[in-house]
Amino acid sequence: MFRWFLPTLFAVIVGLLVLLGSLLPIPTLASLRADLLSGAAVIASFAMVLAFANVLRVHFGRLVAKQAKSVHATGQRFASLILLLSAIASFVLVLLQGPEGIASQTIVEGVLIPGQSALLALTAVTLVLTGARILRTRWRASSVLFLVVALLVLWTTVGIGTPSGIGMPSGIGTPALVYPGILETVMRFVNAVATGGMRGLLLGVALGTVITGLRIIVGIDRPHSGG
Amino acid sequence: MDIVGLIVGAILTLLIFSFLLGDNALYRWALALIVGAAVGYAAAMAVRFVAQGWVARASVNDQGTTTSLTTMAPLLLGCLLLFKGFTSSRLLGRLSIVGNIPLGYLVGAGAAVSVTGALMGTIFPLALTTGNGVRIERGLLGLLQGVVILLTTIVTLLAFSTHARKRAEADVRQKASDRAGWRRALRQAGEAFVAVALGTAFAGAISSALTALVMRLWQLAALLDSVMNLTRR
């Protein structure tokens, strides 16, 4: 009953009501849809709290678990301790002050933004290494095309090779500068193909989303019940 | 506060960049600090959302109560969802399956939203836009561009729709036709177009990462410059 029947029943009913409320211009359905969606938002918040509690439980367990006395284990426990302390501290501070509080702003501007930006900056090195290895691991025409297009886009992103002489020191010439329209035409074609390819992908994804959503609403797929 | 934030940010940046020298404990500790702060921040915002929403609903309720169905039902379902965290417990582990009910609620609502959004927000607009791109009013170059976009969209969609078909049920005749020249050409063309699209996306990702790198180094340089200026004084 609780494992799949009731959850599926909820999924089907809620899904149908939300779907009909979106498509049919009936005010009652629309307001019901709005209420159901706000309820979903509340439940999603509980899910966020549950995830937070799980993180605390896991790292607290690592902290108190009996581990071998080694440098690595000690470092790992210290990292768990730092995570616990920072999580609890930010939770308390933000809960009390809100996002506009000084402490919240300090957390955002002093910890979250620099830290996550630095992690993103690291990916620049990783992406370059990946691009350099892509041909070694997958020697195909599509890989060569992938890399060549990436080079062209990088070259023209900030106008390095455009006819207006962007970024090129004097004395260094490129074929594009000799005939300015070539590079522009090439990039236009590349952009067109890229746009078309991306549209095809997005349309495919959207079609898949529709089919999957309908299967869930009808009750064929039951991801909530593990089936 | 600015200088403090700068110093803390600079230290964190250096700790993260130490990963370039190899995985080390300092990098892990910095990562733990960032993750902990993000998780705590998100949980606090979620709690505030629920609490503020409960109060707000009560305030707009005609009866002025906080126990109406529309207010209490989501809270009850949310509490049921919390039972999902007791899967490892002997006593409460059996109750974890009751958390499937709010999960079903979430999944159903999310599926309906996704279906309508994909239909009305992606499929129709993109199809219309692709068709509208092939117009003479846009000039020869624009028309050519529109045709190219239309063809690449169709080819990409067909290539991946045939590729995603279940091969297990394909019979011999179907497999023979798959190896037919035009199907293979279609698939290869689709792969080429996707390679172009992903190549631009790859370049964009590198560009974003380089921007973050430049900004981080800019901040470090700015801090260093400030410190040098302070020392000169």
Place this chain on the structure above:
Amino acid sequence: MIRCPSCGTFNHDSQRACRSCGSALPQTRRRCPECGALNPVGNLFCDRCNTRLLDAEDINQRPASDSTDDDHLSVKGISLPTRPSTPVSIAGTEIGAGQQTALPDWLAGLVDEDTEFELTEPALTGQDEVDLGQAREESASLPHWLGGGDASMPAPLPDAADVAPLPSWLAGEAKDAEASGAAAGDAEPLPDWLTDVLGPGATADEEIPAAQEAGVSLDEDALSGRLSEKPSSEALVFAESELPNWLAQAQALTSDGPGRGDVPTDRVPVEVMHTVPDHTAGEEPGESSAAVEEEALVLPDWLQEIVAEGAGVAEGAGSEQLPDWLVELSRSVDTEAQGAPPAVSASEVFLPTEDGSAPAPTPAPRAQPSPRARSSEVFEEEAAFTDAGELPVAAVPGWLSDLAPMAPGVGTPVFVGQPLTEGHAPQNVGTDALPALHEGPEQVPEWLRDMDLQASQSGPAPEPVPELGDLARAEVPAWLQELAPPGTQGDVAVEPAVVSADMLAPADIPEWVEALRPEARAEGAPPPARAIPPTPAEPEGPLEGLVGVLPAVTAVDRPVSARSTAVIGIPGTIVAQAQLWQRLLEQPRSAERSVWYGRPSDRKGSGVFRWLVSVLLVAGLFLAFWLIPDGVQLARVSPTQVAPGAQALVEGIDRLEPGDTIIMAIEYSPAYAEEMSRIAAPILAHLRSRQVGVSVVSSLPEGAGLGYALSSSVYATGGPQDAVGMTSTHTTGGDGYLAGSASGIAEYLAREEAVSADRLVVLGSEPQRLIWWLEQNALLGADALPVSIATSAGAGPLVLPYLESSWVEGWVAGLPQALAYGQIRGDGSDGDFVRVLDLLVLAHWVVAALLLVALLYTLVYACTHHRRKGAG
């Protein structure tokens, strides 16, 4: 992973068809329907959940290795049949598919289930001298009890499990008794003949289990000199003092041989253990002991019967006649021998001497060495019997002379492999007792018995066997004479046996036996070039074209004409896999492969390249901050080329009136905060100039905080609370946080306050969240808000189709387009912004150069190095 035979794509083990081309894939795993675990194809039950994988009707398709029926020859491999399909008549015994049990036990016990029988075309015609080496080769086809087996081929070895049940004293139960603490005196008494070997005080639990367990690790030297110049690797000897008289005499006779060593005293004929005759199984110890005491050798009944019948076989009864060795056997049937080997394997038959004296040196029963060595030993030891000084009057080889019936009082010979039926206790048989041979027909191997039967059926009645005394000295066949040890050949006065054809009953010798008849060869002449059937080259498969890879196995009891068409239950999956391998190996090397498996040299190069990238990007940019002069501007953008959507965005915001409200959705993570703050700055400045109210919302928890940070950085008018026009939604959701992702966005856009806004501006770096806003806004239909987007450089290409649609009024993606937006509005260039852009240009140069170098290096490497075709 399974490689598709058609396109070469690697697929998961559980896939049935290629995910690339759809071709059927050979199954290497079977997925359990219950738990989904992958199991080997041969599994009947799942390894994880024990669910039955195969239905009853599919059991026959299980691999042959699952068969536990030891009585049948198990299939080893796919292409090597081990059983003839058509019944093969060997001495009347049909051996065909599934009829392995037709073989007599004594012969079946000699057959190893791993032995692969393959008959070759008969190449021997006529009689000829055979040198030792050829004899070894040819003897591979003879039964082991006839001295068959070759050093170059495996002879069937009896499996201990296949022979008749051993007596407990022999089977090692005494060992168990010992382990359980049984007293030595309580152990089952050994047979006398074995007691003689071990000594009076020996018991079964002392020696036999140890020796049996030892697996025949015996002294090589003890037997090496006696047998041949080439000592066998394994030999079994008796303690001299414990040997029976006949054996002791035999050993004494051969003690002068080269390389002989002391005989260890603690050895037990393990071979005896393996090859105990069936007819002695269960035999009362007293019987054999009594027989041993009498030290008389009697011809076994089965052999006596043969001799008796063979003597009377008419000539010309058939194309098959008795071999010479068997003829000799009949002549010497009345010779007496002294003693008998207490336990002799079926492959070793000893003939007593005529006068009952010690027979020719008889090798002690030995353990089972390698079949080839063993057979060579037999020949070698038989050659030792041709010593003229020790030969009986008939000059019969020792082993052959031992077959003569013993004089009364002589110990009972014990022959391996022969069931001992009632009334057939080995008994002293003299020349008068030949008819008694017929009393135990079941002693005779069927195939041998049927030889006589067929002969008697097809030909005239056999004539009575002449008295042995009437026979001249037996003619030692030349091929047997060759086996004599050096120094003994010339001493043999061989007189041609006077045997008329009509004295013999035509034996129904199978053709394959006949084909193995040694060819006659003049003395001293070199051995003829044997028309040994060449081993054919492998016609197909991985071993195509190779010769002699597989051992040239000749079956003991398979005729030449046998063709193995036995139905071997090989599952189709294994056949398919083998076919796949064959197909892959058959493909020419020039076949194109789309996947390149070659990799340039690895670790060091990768590490160097990584260091290079890190130094150039991090250190180089850091240094460039100070190295680039202020007046130099590397980045110059052309707004119309670089930012096609910027103009529409400017125009859209310009249409806003003071007091209008816009919804600003913060949909980027803190990682993109610095980039987005630079991108959104001109837009926010534009909005501020229009004096519109901004309502900040976000589906991200950090969004509200990022919004405050953005406003503080843009407006810089103190704290966030002083930001002009920047407010947060407080009606529901409090801090502007929209929980629930797409559901939260949909719920927010359904509110009245959202619908009443004038524009929606989405600042995002996550494509999916951007798409959510666009989709949910589109659902509003006529009430849909005009949307403007500012996104990061990374998300721009992914949402480009949406940006170019009619739903979006203006967009910018990346720092260059944001700069272009400012240029369009005529804003003065921000010095820091331009500086950042210059560094960004430099970074792009470096990255593009690195990727170009990597591309060129890979191309050069691919052209200069060998490209693997991915055959494996």
